[in-house]
Amino acid sequence: MSARLRVGVVGVGYLGRLHAKIYASIPDVELIGVADINADTAAEIAAAYQCTAYVDCRELLPRVDAVSIVVPTSVHRQVAEPFLQNGVHMLLEKPVASTVADAQAIVELAERTDTILQIGHLERFNAGVMALAERVGVPRFIEVHRLGTFVERASDVDVVTDLMIHDIDIVLSLVKSPLRYISAVGSSVVTTHIDIANARLEFTNGTVANVTASRVSNKRFRRIRVFSENQYQALNFADQQIDIVRPASPPSDGGFPEIISERVQVEPRPPLDAELEHFSATVRNGAQPLVNGRDGLAALEVAAQVRDKIQSCLN
Numbered sequence: 001m002s003a004r005l006r007v008g009v010v011g012v013g014y015l016g017r018l019h020a021k022i023y024a025s026i027p028d029v030e031l032i033g034v035a036d037i038n039a040d041t042a043a044e045i046a047a048a049y050q051c052t053a054y055v056d057c058r059e060l061l062p063r064v065d066a067v068s069i070v071v072p073t074s075v076h077r078q079v080a081e082p083f084l085q086n087g088v089h090m091l092l093e094k095p096v097a098s099t100v101a102d103a104q105a106i107v108e109l110a111e112r113t114d115t116i117l118q119i120g121h122l123e124r125f126n127a128g129v130m131a132l133a134e135r136v137g138v139p140r141f142i143e144v145h146r147l148g149t150f151v152e153r154a155s156d157v158d159v160v161t162d163l164m165i166h167d168i169d170i171v172l173s174l175v176k177s178p179l180r181y182i183s184a185v186g187s188s189v190v191t192t193h194i195d196i197a198n199a200r201l202e203f204t205n206g207t208v209a210n211v212t213a214s215r216v217s218n219k220r221f222r223r224i225r226v227f228s229e230n231q232y233q234a235l236n237f238a239d240q241q242i243d244i245v246r247p248a249s250p251p252s253d254g255g256f257p258e259i260i261s262e263r264v265q266v267e268p269r270p271p272l273d274a275e276l277e278h279f280s281a282t283v284r285n286g287a288q289p290l291v292n293g294r295d296g297l298a299a300l301e302v303a304a305q306v307r308d309k310i311q312s313c314l315n
Contacts, residue, residue: 004030008060012045016070024049077102093120096296107293118289119296121169125274128240141227142209147217158193164213169299177205184309189216240268
């Protein structure tokens with residue numbers, strides 16, 4: 001590996017161009033090139049960040065140590081496999097693939113070639129989520145709402161794949177117990193896909209998670225509440241701050257303890273910056289990423305089960 005980590009970005013649409021911009025700003029990273037099937041788009045982004053434009057992403061193979069894959073989910077396997085086969089470390093945007101079978105193939109290929117595979121579950125790099133994960137203990141009940149207004153850009157997939165999968169991944173990372181049972185309901189509203197969904201996840205240790213996602217709300221609302229023994233914690237994803245309610249020490253003369261409310265001040269920062277810096281450092285150090293291929297596969301498997309439950313109710 002060169003003194004500077006050589007990276008490329010495949011797919012420079014809305015999100016991919018942000019990847020390119022951030023890589024270009026990381027001191028020990030060199031953005032070698034960007035690839036996109038739209039030659040004009042690739043040329044525009046390459047000119048903006050002083051790198052080389054490619055139409056065929058395979059031209060990046062001998063030139064980079066690591067790559068971000070930010071293409072439509074339906075072609076994740078097709079685009080990712082040549083890089084993994086050549087040992088190019090990869091940040092693959094979520095979900096891993098459009099099917100569990102393709103995702104399994106991607107993850108197993110990364111393991112066989114000993115290639116780092118990080119899945120782009122961006123919310124795990126929300127500073128508030130990271131602080132919550134450090135202090136949550138053993139959750140007993142988790143409630144998550146991820147509500148957003150309709151955006152046509154994401155209308156080709158259902159809300160479970162687009163939004164809910166973020167919170168499925170967070171819940172699985174917080175609950176250290178196998179999943180026992182899933183129930184779910186949902187409905188299409190403005191598209192032919194599921195636009196609003198609710199899932200109840202029950203774990204073998206007794207923990208229950210209630211997860212709601214909508215892309216047809218009249219405003220954005222993203223919040224997670226975690227009930228643990230002797231405390232309640234709530235995180236607003238937007239301001240990345242944690243509110244805690246807990247009992248004080250019991251009074252010396254007996255009686256009930258006072259209920260204390262406090263706010264944990266978390267220094268907010270853009271999650272995508274944190275995610276790409278983490279990926280770059282992981283490749284340099286040869287460590288496991290915060291969200292590895294198996295984590296992404298687990299989230300996709302649960303999301304697929306949620307979709308199946310909803311479809312069985314609609315049919």
